[in-house]
Amino acid sequence: MKKTSLGHVKSDAKVRVVEISGGSNLEHRLLSMGVYKGKLLTKLSHIGLQGPVVIKVGRTILALGHGVAEKIIVEKE
């Protein structure tokens, strides 16, 4: 399966997190909010080209800054 960053996935795609390449602090924050390696999530939308990405993890909806989304590497299910 091809790996891409979350920023480059199409809206409404279901993807699995492969890696979080943003330093341990970001990784930790995402981990405590329920986004971690192996987790399934749905990308809901992307506001503008450099804008935030909205995802759904379990029953939680999260908005991630563009920079954060670029650091989450995912693969399509």
Next chain:
Amino acid sequence: MIKKIYLIGNPNVGKSVVFSRLTGVQVISSNYPGTTVEIAKGYLILDNRKVEVIDLPGTYSLDPTSGAEEVAVSLLKELPKDEIAVINIIDSTNLERNLLLTLQLIEQGYPVVVCMNMCDDTVHRGVHINFNKLEELLGVPVISACALTGMGIKLLTERINEAVPAPKDKVTHQERWLAIGKIIEQVQRLEHRHHTFREIMEDASVRPVTGILMAGAIIYGAFKIVRFIGEGIITHITDPVFFDFYQPLLERLTLHWQEEGFWFHLLIGDLINGKIDFKQSLGVLTTAPYIEFGMVLPYVVSFYLILSLLEDIGYLPRLAVLLDNLLHRLGLHGYAVIPVLLGFGCNVPGILSTRVLESKRERFIAATIISIGVPCVPLQAMIFGLLGSFGGFYVGGVYLVLFLLVLILGLIMNRFLTGYSPEFLLEIPPYRFPPFLMLWKKLYFRIKGFLLEALPVVLLGVCLINILLYFKLFDYLTAFFAPVIQGLFGLPKEAVVALVIGFLRKDVAVGMLMPLNLSVKQLFIGATLLAISFPCIATFVVLAKELGIKGLVKSTLLMIGISIITGTLLNFVILR
């Protein structure tokens, strides 16, 4: 022996509502993460003893990753674990994510009671939870509750004593998520159902096209409704009271009074064409109450009604997502929308809530932008009162100038300030529809706060102005500032008084411009300058508290510089 009870939980699970229920202390609660920026304390009677209850800021785990989380965790460690009880509040509609903190609390040996809040909402969303099974698996008391209605709160207090430490081995978050997955499988059943209208609207509000359309409609609608309600209160309630009842009463009482005396000057002010004019007389009993109750209060009521509604429904975080792009250019991120919107009500809570932003740099940018470019309701009400009769063009012009200033300032600060602005990472809450009683309570709480804060200052302010005017003490000040005010801004030198009073309260200051017979250009410049120059004294105090003295000086110098440049530009270039 329990000495303190802590309320802990993820952001936006309703900790503050539970807190209000337990202690009777009213605190502001809203449907967005980070409402609680100041730690609230209250008391609960437990076994005939008064026990302190502390409402901690929301945290996702016990290893803090932000300032607010750090505060929560450090407070938790104040007392030995056998002298406290921890109420872990959980959003029942989102059990899985909430359990991470629960497992960590239990592991580390805190005496925990789990309060499953928002139980009423689970049914609508097709979530079924087996509470007994959850209690068995966690090994701590689990109580289902709905803090909005008060259900389960009594049981919660009864079972606090059952909280006993049961420390377990420390594991990693990854292992915890695995364990949580297993718990969820056993206790939660999700009903498959079609998307409800609410869910479709939740979704549409964070998609680019539909989201921006909705945002436009909501902001436009909110603005219209605030004006409609505010004007309605003025024409149907406050104006009749002031003009048909209060004015004849005052005139009758002062019929035989010597007009030239000090007391007459202080209490009633100047008569305009032999009559009291609430807008121009400038007395403690005439203009002061009219400004506060007749011009400002109606808009305070309508603004907070609409703001509270949007807060409780949960719309504001969605607006934050849509505006993230724009705010990024100003060195902020989307969430700065919350402090800015609160700042439109009053700059003080706006600046206080910049604490939801993480870095010092962001807080400085946000606080400076709020105190320069975000006019509070009292100020806006007065600008409408002052310029409204000349048409919407001028009122809109003031807003346009402020908006451009915010943009320019933000771009400049983003370019030159050192430090960093972290990325946006925010949970978007579901829409919720709180009972009207909650909304009224919040509105009442905010209006009471406004009156308690504003009224004494307004009365004292007008008193002080009159004393200074009567003894002609302003003359020195006026003479000193006249070159700037007259030469650069094209205002009459009496306007100095208004600008100085602006430091006390903005609404009174705009009121001071009313008797000066200014041209519309002068009014426009005066009102704009009052909006951007010095913040009022209350804002000044919180700015000092939040930014430190150095930050305050920096921010103030910026304000003075910007005021002089803007005033001069408006006078000589734009409004020629």
